[in-house]
Amino acid sequence: MSLVLILLxxxxxxxxxxxxxxxxxxxxxxxLNDTIKNLQNKLFIxxxxxxxxxxxxxxxxxxxxxxxxxxxxxPTLLPTTxxxxxxxDQDCSMLYDxxxxxxxxxxxxxxxxxxxxxxYCDMTDGAGWTVFQQRRSGRVDFNREWSDxxxxxxxxxxxxDEYWLGNEHIYSLLLGGDNLVxxxxxxxxxxxxxxxxENFQIADEKxxxxxxxxxxxxxxxxxxxxxxxxxxxxxxxxxxxxxxxKDRDNDxxxxxxxxxxxxxxxxxxxCHAANLNGKYYRGGEYRGKYDNGVVWMTWSGLWYSLRHTTxxxxxxxxxxxxxxxxxxxx
Numbered sequence: 001m002s003l004v005l006i007l008l009x010x011x012x013x014x015x016x017x018x019x020x021x022x023x024x025x026x027x028x029x030x031x032l033n034d035t036i037k038n039l040q041n042k043l044f045i046x047x048x049x050x051x052x053x054x055x056x057x058x059x060x061x062x063x064x065x066x067x068x069x070x071x072x073x074x075p076t077l078l079p080t081t082x083x084x085x086x087x088x089d090q091d092c093s094m095l096y097d098x099x100x101x102x103x104x105x106x107x108x109x110x111x112x113x114x115x116x117x118x119x120y121c122d123m124t125d126g127a128g129w130t131v132f133q134q135r136r137s138g139r140v141d142f143n144r145e146w147s148d149x150x151x152x153x154x155x156x157x158x159x160x161d162e163y164w165l166g167n168e169h170i171y172s173l174l175l176g177g178d179n180l181v182x183x184x185x186x187x188x189x190x191x192x193x194x195x196x197x198e199n200f201q202i203a204d205e206k207x208x209x210x211x212x213x214x215x216x217x218x219x220x221x222x223x224x225x226x227x228x229x230x231x232x233x234x235x236x237x238x239x240x241x242x243x244x245x246k247d248r249d250n251d252x253x254x255x256x257x258x259x260x261x262x263x264x265x266x267x268x269x270x271c272h273a274a275n276l277n278g279k280y281y282r283g284g285e286y287r288g289k290y291d292n293g294v295v296w297m298t299w300s301g302l303w304y305s306l307r308h309t310t311x312x313x314x315x316x317x318x319x320x321x322x323x324x325x326x327x328x329x330x
Contacts, residue, residue, distance in 0.1 A: 091173060092121035093128030093314045105156060110172040117169055118156050122310075128318050129182065130173055132165035133311035135294055138280030142264045146248040149265040150205065164265075164277065167202065167209045167243065173313060174201040180316045181213070183276070185220055185296055186308035188284040193220035193299050198316060208242035208250050211267040221298025223274040236297070238274060241267035262292040273297040281305035 088109035089095040095106055103123040108130070109116040122129035135142075140154045140162035154163025165173075174181075181200035186192045199214035216222040226237035242250035244259040244266065251258040251268040258268035264277030275295040284304050286293050293305030300306065 088116045091128075091314070092119065092123070092130040093318055095121060096123055096128045103159065110175065112175065113169075113172045117166075119165065119169075120156070120159065122312055125182075126318070128314040129312040130314065131310060131312040132170050132173065133276065133309065134160075134162055135276065135280065135306075135309040136160045136162050138162075138282065142277045143246065143279070144265060146245045146265075149243070149245055167205070171202050171204055171209065177201040177212070178316050179313050180318075181311060181313045183218075183220070183296075184308070184310040184312075185299065185306050187300060187304070188282075188307045193296075194218045195220040195222070195224070195296075197224065200313065202243070208248075209267075210240065210242050211238055213239060220296055223296045223298040225273075226269070227273045227298045232273065235270040236273040237269055238267045238272065241269050244268045261290040264292075273302075276306075276309045276311065279305070 088107055089098060090110050091108055092106070095101060095108065101121070101123065103121060105118055106121050107116040107118055120131040120134075122131055134154075137160075142164065144153060149164060150167050152164055152166025152169060155161035156163055177199040179198075179200060181197045183195040183197070184192065185194065195216060195218040197213040197216055199212070201212050203210040203212075213224060216225065221227060224238045226233035226235070241252075244250045244257070246257065246259045246265075249257045249259065251271065253268070253270045258271035259265060262268070262271060262275050263279040264275065266272065266275060266277050272295065274297065275292065278294050279292045281293045282305075284300075284307075286303060286305050291302035293303070294309060295302055295304070296306060
C-alpha cells in the first residue's frame with residue numbers, strides 16, 4: 001500500500017513539473033513573439049525613414065502616435081554633422097555614381113567642409129552637375145551685401161527657383177580646380193547658348209574669393225575673359241578679379257563702385273563683360289544709366305538682359321550616363 005502511495009506521489013510530481021515547464025515555455029514564447037513584433041515595427045519605421053532620407057533627405061519625427069488634438073511635427077532636416085550612419089557625397093557627381101538618382105535637391109559634404117549643405121543636382125545633360133547659381137524670374141533680389149553672398153540666399157524648393165549657393169559653399173565645391181563649369185543662358189525668345197570653363201575656382205574669404213579659370217569652349221562667347229581685344233580685356237576681364245558687393249568694393253574701378261552700379265555681387269573689373277547676378281530686366285533690351293542687366297556681352301551685348309542663367313560644376317573627367325566620358329561637352 002505504501003509503495004502504491006509513493007508511486008502515485010511521484011507521478012503527480014512529474015506531471016506538475018511537466019505542466020510548469022509547459023507554462024514556462026508558453027510564457028517565453030509569448031515574450032519572444034512580442035519582441036519579434038516590436039522589432040518588425042522598428043524595421044518598418046526604419047525602412048520608411050530610409051526611403052524618405054534617400055528621396056528627400058528628411059523625415060517626420062513624432063514620439064507619439066498622432067491624436068485628434070495633436071498634429072505631426074514639421075519635417076526634421078538631417079543632422080548638420082556627418083555621423084557614421086549617414087553618408088554624404090562630396091558633390092552631385094559622386095551621388096550620381098553611387099545611386100543614379102534623378103535631378104533634385106540633396107545634401108552634400110565636400111572634403112574640407114564640417115557641415116553638409118543643400119544643393120540642386122542636375123542629373124540631365126550627362127548627369128552629375130552641382131548647380132550654384134540660377135536666375136529664372138527676377139523674384140529674388142541679387143543686389144545684396146557681402147554676408148548674403150558669403151552664406152548664400154534665394155529659394156531652394158523647386159528646380160526653377162532662383163538662388164546663389166554662397167561663396168563659402170562654392171569655394172569648397174571648386175577647391176582643387178580639376179573641374180568643368182558650365183554656364184547656361186537663355187534669351188527672351190527661348191534661344192539658348194552655353195559656355196564651358198575648365199579649372200574654375202575661387203579663393204577663400206581672406207583673399208576676397210578671387211576668381212581663376214582656364215580654357216573656354218562653347219557657343220556663347222568668352223565673356224569672362226572680357227571678349228574683344230586687349231583694351232576690352234584690360235577693363236572687363238573677370239579672370240583674377242576679386243569678388244565685390246555693394247558694401248565691399250574690391251574692383252579696379254577707381255571712380256566708383258561696380259557692384260553698386262550693376263546691382264549685384266560679382267568678380268568685377270572696371271566693370272564687366274558678364275554680369276549674371278545683375279538687375280533682372282524683363283523683355284530683353286533695356287535702357288538705363290548703367291549696363292547693369294543680366295548680361296553676357298559676347299552673345300547679346302551689354303544692353304540686353306537675359307531671361308535664364310545657370311552656373312553648374314562637376315569634375316573635369318566624368319563618365320556621363322551614356323558612358324562616353326564627354327558628359328555633354330560640345
